[in-house]
Amino acid sequence: MLTVKGLAKRLPDGKPLLRDISFQVEKGEFVAVFGESGVGKTVLLRCVNGLTAPDSGEVVINGDGGPQRVNGKTGKELRRLRRRIGMIFQGANLVKRLSVLENVMTGRLGWINPSRSLLYGFTDQEAERALEALEKVGVKHLAFRRAETLSGGEMQRVAIARALLQEPYLLLADEPVASLDPKNASAVLDCLKPLTAQMAIIGVFHHLDIVRKYCTRAIGIRDGVVAYDGKPDVPRDVLNAVYGSEPRAWPVAAGQ
Amino acid sequence: MNGTISLGTGRRKAEQRHRRYYERYLWTGGLLVFLFGWNAAELGLSARLFIEGLPHFLALVAEMFPPNWQVLTGGRVWWGILETLSMAFMGTFLGAAVSFVLGILAAGNAAPSRAVREAVRTLMAAERAVPTLVIILLLVVVVGLGPFAGMLAIAIGSVGMLGKLFAEAIENADPKPLESLESAGATGMQVIRYGVLPQVMPSFIANTLYRFDINLRAALFLGVVGGGGVGFDLHMAMSLFRYADALAITAVVLVMILLAEKLSDYLRRKIIGQEVLQ
């Protein structure tokens, strides 16, 4: 499904951030990415869907049209790839002045006829799908509220619904439950988990208990390379190595 | 069982709401487009007119070139420029002076009485509603054609806006220094002079300079309706089909406007910069 090979990315000031990242993810997997704040987890996810161009290495997606390289593609080809890669941003990134329903329906933008979407908006079918997705993440009652009136957790769930409307085969989730209370967090994860039947999910998580309970695999990043790639039950010494020596960085018991 | 049923109707309701939402959106958009088209048709606008005008446009532009710099040698145009500048300068100055007094009388915290304040406010609001065209047409009857009428029109036309802005600035002045002056036994006039004015002068000057930019452009218009100045020469050149003359005059006018704006910008920065430093 996804192959990342030798990915490297420097910061604008020339400092290397990601140096050599390689891994492979298949459908059905729920991969947790972890690592210190600022280690480049967000940058990695952005390289996967082409929002950020890596300096070297390659990202290959094997979706509906055979294996395709993401980096190097532009314009229409890139859009075609992206429309089936869902992305849940760290801050949800909703369009604040649109209604929740409209925000969710924008997940269809890559699919529908561009000139139609410019004038009229969306059809009833799309509205129906959006409502279904909202129901799945448990916020259907908010459908007609303006996105700016939602709480952070609600926004995050709307962003998940938006990604679901893309019918993704790969879902990138950048700390999707970071702003949710434990109950809501497990509710969201409970609805993400079954999706692995149709797709691969890569999520950034900071809670070991979440990773243990939901994920099928964990990838730890340190100093720009993959420092751990294996079972979600990450051994403590690995944690200490990935997060440096301060154990406070890994909120093991947090949330429960 | 019950649960699924209620969920189903809930979804139908939501879908209906979605449809209503978009119907409203379509109706509003359609109505606006219709209104626009209807008004445009009523005015006799059409794409045909536009296309037919195009060759005409090109011919006219061609006729403008080369600009006839000869018109600038006679001194007429330069005198017009001087008149326009004088009208704008003197008019702005006079208007600002009157606004200064009216602004104090109209500010809630400086006016001698409520009645005065309301009267002045109403007067200024009324002035703002009167287009400058009406003012100049009346003034021409009173003082005759020429730059004097234009200057007066600019002065009167500035009072509404400047007075209102000045009054607002005074009302927004920090009351604490005023209280301390009052407690030191200052009279009302003294409080205004030493407590209020230092606070509001920068904004007053900035607004006056800003108004000067507006008035310079307005002074061009006044030339057309008998207010004198280079606007008249421009209008004449255009109506007598002397397009090459018109282009030369336009060039000079443009330079005048740009220089004047630069100057007012410089003054604004210099004067207000000083005030801020103090």
Place this chain on the structure above:
Amino acid sequence: MSVPAPGAMRLHLKKFRKYVAPALVATLLLWGASTVCRVDLGALLAGMPRGVALFGHMLPPRWEDFPALAGPALETVQIASVGTVLGAVLALLIALAAAGNLSPHRAVRELARGALTAERALPDLIIILFFVAIVGLGAFPGVMALAVCSVGMLGKLFADAFEEVDPKPLEAMAAVGATRAQIIRYAVLPQVFPSLIANTLYRFDVNIRMSIFLGVVGAGGIGFNLVMSMRLLRYQEAFAAILVILVLVVMCEQLSDALRRRVLGQEVLR
């Protein structure tokens, strides 16, 4: 009498530079300007009775003229509104090219910004006269002139609004595979909509006044009736026209104010 201390001297000099010299210059300029303007208090005083008499001649307004003025008044509003809408649409397109975050290319952006600045520098009178010269008399040149006059200001305000949008939703739209046009439609326009509408309404206020002036140069509307009545010394007719103009201006201002408050009010509620 001793020579003042150097410090005091400097103080005097500073005072001179700061207050006396500018005051001197201003006085000179005012004297010059008043000479050029032929300021004549005598003429003003002599004209006062004429002004009073003018009001006498104007009263009462010719009531039977009002129905005939309705047409030109409507035309004035139509010219202003159609011109404003045309100008706003044009400004929107140019602003998309002029906004740094949406422009397809740096060069395009500089070009669009330059065009907008040039239009703002160009006096409106020149644009109006130009269009009257091209198209001839009637409402058409008026509409075109107002549209062009509005483009510079609206285009700049729109472009500034575009540049201030929150970039995150744009990125989210790009991530779902939206085209540039779709991103503008669904992530940019919703963010700037209130400011676009408010600025356009403000420009409509300006254009109503300009539309009244348009009649003077033969570009249609009620200004023509007013100027004609004044030239023909038909003061009662003129007064009727003035009354209609005042009502028009105030009504349009109230309307656009109310609409603006509605559009912006939604913002405050949030």
